[in-house]
Amino acid sequence: MKKRITQCxxxxxxxxxxxxxxxxxxxxxxxRYINGTKAHRILxxxxxTGIFSEKLFKKFPxxxxxxxxxxxxxxxxxxxxxxxxxxxxxxxxxxxQLSVNDSYDLxxxxxxxxxxxxxxxxxxxxxxxxxxxxxxIFSLLGKKSLYEWQKICDxxxxxxxxxxxxxxxxxxxxxxxxxxxxxxxxxQYKNIQEFxxxxxxxxxxxxxxxxxxxxxxxxxxxxxxxxxxxEISYEVIYGKYIKP
Numbered sequence: 001m002k003k004r005i006t007q008c009x010x011x012x013x014x015x016x017x018x019x020x021x022x023x024x025x026x027x028x029x030x031x032r033y034i035n036g037t038k039a040h041r042i043l044x045x046x047x048x049t050g051i052f053s054e055k056l057f058k059k060f061p062x063x064x065x066x067x068x069x070x071x072x073x074x075x076x077x078x079x080x081x082x083x084x085x086x087x088x089x090x091x092x093x094x095x096x097q098l099s100v101n102d103s104y105d106l107x108x109x110x111x112x113x114x115x116x117x118x119x120x121x122x123x124x125x126x127x128x129x130x131x132x133x134x135x136x137i138f139s140l141l142g143k144k145s146l147y148e149w150q151k152i153c154d155x156x157x158x159x160x161x162x163x164x165x166x167x168x169x170x171x172x173x174x175x176x177x178x179x180x181x182x183x184x185x186x187x188q189y190k191n192i193q194e195f196x197x198x199x200x201x202x203x204x205x206x207x208x209x210x211x212x213x214x215x216x217x218x219x220x221x222x223x224x225x226x227x228x229x230x231e232i233s234y235e236v237i238y239g240k241y242i243k244p
Contacts, residue, residue, distance in 0.1 A: 008203040010071045010203075011073075026185070040105055041064050043066045112140070134242075148233060152226065156218055177242065179241070
């Protein structure tokens with residue numbers, strides 16, 4: 001699965017920034033969680049093309065940054081975009097298998113953690129990289145996301161072609177110090193085809209292992225029936241954890 005995720009995001013590196021409307025909206029919302037935060041060493045997990053990175057640079061102009069992503073093509077975009085900036089390091093890493101040796105005052109992740117296989121275990125590893133009183137601030141998609149697309153898949157008896165998002169509320173029970181806020185964002189598309197194309201443009205169309213692809217005939221039927229404006233829901237979970 002991780003290999004397919006990497007391949008999809010690599011292919012989308014050229015189209016991601018312009019197509020990532022939801023990610024940009026969530027990045028703006030997430031940036032409010034770091035108001036008042038003081039940090040000199042910052043780690044970003046899943047930096048993509050730098051949508052949230054740019055907000056971090058503005059808030060912490062003198063900090064040292066480590067930007068990471070599982071897709072090397074995404075990191076290449078960041079390196080070219082931010083080549084004039086100093087104090088930035090880059091590492092091609094899976095957020096689930098962090099190998100950084102340093103500790104950080106602030107670790108951030110915008111719209112990435114829902115791609116991990118085991119969010120609670122990964123969360124434990126991530127907060128171990130925080131310095132004392134360090135903060136982990138993140139956003140990720142919840143289980144109510146893409147409800148309308150799931151309903152269409154059920155109606156046509158085809159498997160839902162996206163990884164099922166984990167039940168993230170378990171984190172609150174495992175980590176009592178975690179602050180969690182949930183928001184439902186609805187995006188408008190002119191038809192189901194535009195929605196599916198938007199997923200491809202940002203690399204968010206990686207399918208689970210052993211997924212049986214929708215047949216061309218059935219896909220044509222779906223595209224014909226839903227060739228009108230459609231609303232798609234995204235459940236966004238914002239979290240903030242401060243290490244004791």
